[in-house]
Amino acid sequence: MIPLISSFKVALKALTANKMRSFLTMLGIIIGVSSVITLVSIGEGLKNTVVGQLNAFGTDQIYIIPGDLENGPGLAGAAFGAVSFNFSDADLIQAQLQDQADVVAINESFTSAEVGGEELKAVDIISTTAKYSLIASDDVVNGIFFSQSHENSKSNVIVVGQTFREKLFNGQDPIGKQVKINGEKFTVIGELEKKGATLGVDQDTRAYVPAGTFSSDQAKHPTTIIVKAKRNEDIPAIADQVKRILRQAYSADDFSVMTQEETQDLVNTILGAVSSALAGIAAISLLVGGIGISNIMLVSITERTSEIGLRKALGARPKDILTQFLVEAVTLTVIGGLIGVGLGYLAGFAIGWALPSLQPSISVPTIILAAGFSAIVGVLFGVIPAVRASKLDPIEALRYE
Amino acid sequence: MAFIEVNKLEKRYGLDGVSVWALRDINLIIERGEFIAIIGPSGSGKSTLMHILGLLDTPTKGTVKIDGKSVSRLQEDERAALRSDWVGFIFQQFNLLPRTSALDNVKLPIQYHFNKDNADSRARKALERVGLGDRLDHFSNQLSGGQQQRVAIARALINDPQIIFADEPTGNLDTTSGIEIMKILDELAAEGKTVIMVTHEQEVAAHASRVLMMRDGIVVADEQTPGSRRAKSAKEILKNK
Numbered sequence: 001m002i003p004l005i006s007s008f009k010v011a012l013k014a015l016t017a018n019k020m021r022s023f024l025t026m027l028g029i030i031i032g033v034s035s036v037i038t039l040v041s042i043g044e045g046l047k048n049t050v051v052g053q054l055n056a057f058g059t060d061q062i063y064i065i066p067g068d069l070e071n072g073p074g075l076a077g078a079a080f081g082a083v084s085f086n087f088s089d090a091d092l093i094q095a096q097l098q099d100q101a102d103v104v105a106i107n108e109s110f111t112s113a114e115v116g117g118e119e120l121k122a123v124d125i126i127s128t129t130a131k132y133s134l135i136a137s138d139d140v141v142n143g144i145f146f147s148q149s150h151e152n153s154k155s156n157v158i159v160v161g162q163t164f165r166e167k168l169f170n171g172q173d174p175i176g177k178q179v180k181i182n183g184e185k186f187t188v189i190g191e192l193e194k195k196g197a198t199l200g201v202d203q204d205t206r207a208y209v210p211a212g213t214f215s216s217d218q219a220k221h222p223t224t225i226i227v228k229a230k231r232n233e234d235i236p237a238i239a240d241q242v243k244r245i246l247r248q249a250y251s252a253d254d255f256s257v258m259t260q261e262e263t264q265d266l267v268n269t270i271l272g273a274v275s276s277a278l279a280g281i282a283a284i285s286l287l288v289g290g291i292g293i294s295n296i297m298l299v300s301i302t303e304r305t306s307e308i309g310l311r312k313a314l315g316a317r318p319k320d321i322l323t324q325f326l327v328e329a330v331t332l333t334v335i336g337g338l339i340g341v342g343l344g345y346l347a348g349f350a351i352g353w354a355l356p357s358l359q360p361s362i363s364v365p366t367i368i369l370a371a372g373f374s375a376i377v378g379v380l381f382g383v384i385p386a387v388r389a390s391k392l393d394p395i396e397a398l399r400y401e
Numbered sequence: 402m403a404f405i406e407v408n409k410l411e412k413r414y415g416l417d418g419v420s421v422w423a424l425r426d427i428n429l430i431i432e433r434g435e436f437i438a439i440i441g442p443s444g445s446g447k448s449t450l451m452h453i454l455g456l457l458d459t460p461t462k463g464t465v466k467i468d469g470k471s472v473s474r475l476q477e478d479e480r481a482a483l484r485s486d487w488v489g490f491i492f493q494q495f496n497l498l499p500r501t502s503a504l505d506n507v508k509l510p511i512q513y514h515f516n517k518d519n520a521d522s523r524a525r526k527a528l529e530r531v532g533l534g535d536r537l538d539h540f541s542n543q544l545s546g547g548q549q550q551r552v553a554i555a556r557a558l559i560n561d562p563q564i565i566f567a568d569e570p571t572g573n574l575d576t577t578s579g580i581e582i583m584k585i586l587d588e589l590a591a592e593g594k595t596v597i598m599v600t601h602e603q604e605v606a607a608h609a610s611r612v613l614m615m616r617d618g619i620v621v622a623d624e625q626t627p628g629s630r631r632a633k634s635a636k637e638i639l640k641n642k
Contacts, residue, residue: 315485
């Protein structure tokens, strides 16, 4: 251990003797490690954000959508699924589940909203029943959510997100005002809390209207039935029960019942793959940095040939020389790695500051992985130059100028 | 028993399929405390002989015995260990590490020696021994040639070696500095160290107690110089200064 510490000191001395070159050599590693850290932390942040939003809906929810996601033709097929749910399906399931859960059907569509010629595109219109307020995760902060009587009378009332106020109502209180959606006029009766943007997507363009207020065929069929369990431990049993009920109603398994846990698994798998791909790309730059180390070590050894000869004359064994240059390469990469971790951390911090919805998360394993990887790069790329140095003939080396 | 015994030593270099004799049939006995100068024109094999005696090189044929033990067929690591403990080298080019203080330069051999105790105080003492007690923290580029060579001598002495090898120790120095260096080597020899020096300068060789003259890989003359003459010559050089 003591020889290792002293060779570390020797390495530091050699590296500080030529600061500019050491720094430029480290730069490859610094960029490599910091990009690994930054990209992995963005990937993790993305995952946390998406999972966090899923959790905001509540982990106690089961989503039922048309089309068989697992065995069917995938999401595209699911969107045009053979099964068309009806709002009455929610009542059917509710009747069976009784007080174990609240069941609500929604029809979600993206369309535009208009107020006095001012148009807001791609608003997220959700047609649902008054019961939705039981499972809602977005609170009404101004006015009210529509009631059973609104639903029964198919009143053209609407509960809107904050973007409506900003973009369509000039920042003024929209309650009591009219907004035109799909050619029909709705009176605003409630306003949702501000949610901000997630990954650049505005979450405040959402609006709720009572089911059946739109006359189109498409609006008559729910795109999702949401089952919110009263107790989390009942979720698997409820999911099974829902499958049985729907199988009886539709005679085929042409629908998917997803628990939040499954959704999270799916999201984790997808985003995990994204993170690994990002890390892989960054690792390439680390590799390039490693080649830079190898190159500079070879140059350094040529330059210090007579030093190597001297050291051998003074009693250094080949393995002492090997250790010296290997420690030097590893010191370069580890210091570069640590600076890279610091820069990656700062970059993650800066990204988190610029995009508040995406909070990059830097985990200790990521740091250890990056630092460890850079040390390995140091050994791998330092070993060839170090072996070459250790094999130099001391007489030839002493003669070298 | 002789301190160093060289028997039928041969060294051959293969150059493009043609082998070149660097040394042939060298037989020598060197006693402890001898101050030997090896002289001869370049290519005569004097450096090769010194490198083999200094365990930096291995002979093609023949043996070298130190204290009766053969050292000519040792493994590289064993030769390194012997160099570390037994041998001190002084080079024509001084070979100090750049951007490194005199003290750290002198401490360098300790790194490869089994005894790592009191490195600082030993190095300081060695530098005081060569008259550089006030230059401990000077970098090599802040020292004159003579001072650098004195640092190199201190470095050669740090592990208290049995033999000092000096390869043209004054070759890169002005006359005054050369005299200073030879004075130190004289003192070391007087203290009983074995000193083996390669040189082509007659006045420098005159400091030695024994002069080996080499030509074409052979020792052509092996003369003892009277001790009085050595001392006188040192005085003469100092007087002429």
